[in-house]
Amino acid sequence: MSEQKVIMGNHALSYGAVTSRVQVVAAYPITPQTQVVELLSEMCADGTLDAEFIKVESEHSAMAASIGASAAGARAFTATSSQGLALMHEMLHWAVGARLPIVMGNINRSMAPPWTIWSEQTDSLSQRDTGWLQIYASSNQEVYDSVLIAYKVAENKKVSLPVMIVLDAFFLSHTSENVNLIDQKDADRYLKPYNPEFKLDIKNPHTFGGLTTADWYMELRYKIQKAMEDSIDVIKEAHKEFKDLFGREYGLVETYKCEDADTILVAIATAASTAKEVIDELRKEGKKVGLLRIRFFRPFPFDDVKKNLKNSKKVIVLDRNLSPGNGGIVYQEVKSALYNEPVKPKVYGYIAGLGGRDITVDTIKKLFEDAQKSEPAEVKWMEVKI
Amino acid sequence: MLEIRVHGRGGQGGVIASKILAYAFAMEGKYVQAFPEFGVERRGAPVTAFIRVSEGKINIRSKIYEPQHLIVLEPTLLGAIDITEGLKDGGFIVINTKKRPDELNLKVKNSKIATVDATGIALKYRLGSSASPIVNTAILGGFAKATGFVKIESIVEAIKKEVPIKPEENAQAAIEAYNSTLM
Numbered sequence: 253m254s255e256q257k258v259i260m261g262n263h264a265l266s267y268g269a270v271t272s273r274v275q276v277v278a279a280y281p282i283t284p285q286t287q288v289v290e291l292l293s294e295m296c297a298d299g300t301l302d303a304e305f306i307k308v309e310s311e312h313s314a315m316a317a318s319i320g321a322s323a324a325g326a327r328a329f330t331a332t333s334s335q336g337l338a339l340m341h342e343m344l345h346w347a348v349g350a351r352l353p354i355v356m357g358n359i360n361r362s363m364a365p366p367w368t369i370w371s372e373q374t375d376s377l378s379q380r381d382t383g384w385l386q387i388y389a390s391s392n393q394e395v396y397d398s399v400l401i402a403y404k405v406a407e408n409k410k411v412s413l414p415v416m417i418v419l420d421a422f423f424l425s426h427t428s429e430n431v432n433l434i435d436q437k438d439a440d441r442y443l444k445p446y447n448p449e450f451k452l453d454i455k456n457p458h459t460f461g462g463l464t465t466a467d468w469y470m471e472l473r474y475k476i477q478k479a480m481e482d483s484i485d486v487i488k489e490a491h492k493e494f495k496d497l498f499g500r501e502y503g504l505v506e507t508y509k510c511e512d513a514d515t516i517l518v519a520i521a522t523a524a525s526t527a528k529e530v531i532d533e534l535r536k537e538g539k540k541v542g543l544l545r546i547r548f549f550r551p552f553p554f555d556d557v558k559k560n561l562k563n564s565k566k567v568i569v570l571d572r573n574l575s576p577g578n579g580g581i582v583y584q585e586v587k588s589a590l591y592n593e594p595v596k597p598k599v600y601g602y603i604a605g606l607g608g609r610d611i612t613v614d615t616i617k618k619l620f621e622d623a624q625k626s627e628p629a630e631v632k633w634m635e636v637k638i
Numbered sequence: 639m640l641e642i643r644v645h646g647r648g649g650q651g652g653v654i655a656s657k658i659l660a661y662a663f664a665m666e667g668k669y670v671q672a673f674p675e676f677g678v679e680r681r682g683a684p685v686t687a688f689i690r691v692s693e694g695k696i697n698i699r700s701k702i703y704e705p706q707h708l709i710v711l712e713p714t715l716l717g718a719i720d721i722t723e724g725l726k727d728g729g730f731i732v733i734n735t736k737k738r739p740d741e742l743n744l745k746v747k748n749s750k751i752a753t754v755d756a757t758g759i760a761l762k763y764r765l766g767s768s769a770s771p772i773v774n775t776a777i778l779g780g781f782a783k784a785t786g787f788v789k790i791e792s793i794v795e796a797i798k799k800e801v802p803i804k805p806e807e808n809a810q811a812a813i814e815a816y817n818s819t820l821m
Binding site: 256258369370390420421422423424426427428429430522523525526528529608610611612613 | 656657660661664669670671672673674676678696697698699700701703
């Protein structure tokens, strides 16, 4: 049995945390994330959620408290956005090094200045080297489902790493849509209580994360890389079990009409959803086009990306983010994934939709038109007024 | 796919109206999206909200620039902003006003105009304050009557589930609006 609600992406995160039976929520409000923890605090107050809600004085403290809770063996959840995520940066590394399966929602918001609250993925992609797994969602149902999947993967002993679930500001966070909530009994079959092998225990005191010399530090980093690599199979298993129980199917990537496509668009998050409309329209005109949506950006799904793209002629990468001095971040990674293939497509990089500027069907059509008639460039800007 | 734009002023409940309406459609098995203008809302300032309704999954996630249908919560907006910007032909415009549709002189080509005194109904059921009545539930009754897209029963059920304060009175307001909508 499941219940259908019409809820915004922010509340899909909150309900995901409730269905996952999180035990500690430590968070600081920031637009456009605030509603996530607002609802969770109400639910903690009225007893719907049996969790400790910790009000903190900053995002750095929100992550520090999540780390403490997770180290003590609790299932910890938090959420933030943009400047808040940037302020957490030091602690994001700590959560990874300490191998703590925290799950966090991040609502993509452009970095200031100038002050802005609208969508762009530079905030979360700036954290890609911290060692968090990253999921980019494209619907509220996916947001909700991903919370359960994230804990399932994070808490697997082969992984033991934190997971960030990323959603576009407003396009998901403040947009209400149909979401099927999973019955708690069924969710409990999927996600068992968190019971770590090692935890902070006052009856059995241990020190974690103490000084480690060059003798062993490198081995610990090696194990983090190995855990990321091993997480690929763990994610696939978690997705399969999710589909068997609840019927909804997810992958490391999502493909749409890629099989015979000679031009494939690569995108993450909501732009990839809108792109399906474009693919349908262009297919009606007889054009062989497809879409590859990268759902897991970390671990980077090398095999899926190569398998789906290597037989195409042109790959168009749409980035709603920017690494100044280089270009789109997804573009860089897709191009590097293809580099060692003996036969490889041309890869075009486009920047669009920064600061929450709308990425419309027309925007995406223009990418296909431009790539059809031009040679690839490291970075091309769409719809810039200067 | 239906694309609907809601016009109101901050504090009137236009954004909530979009969510209640989306919920009513969802209860009839439709896929829906409801979202506010992605900005900063201020009490009294013009506010817009949007709804998409479809038989199948909705992939498009950009804003709505060319809605086919309008819901107008505030008659003073008619002189303040161009509510018909981007409006497609052939839809419905449901307006909160005491006037009859033919008294409005709206410059639209092929839209069907319906009016309902949502303010009067909201005041009768004491929704909001007498200075700023909450008209968002009443106008939805008018939308159901004018368009026939959604059953009044679904609107009533959605109101009862989504409105935390005076759900019964809000539901009655929608029903009264449904029964008094002029076209």
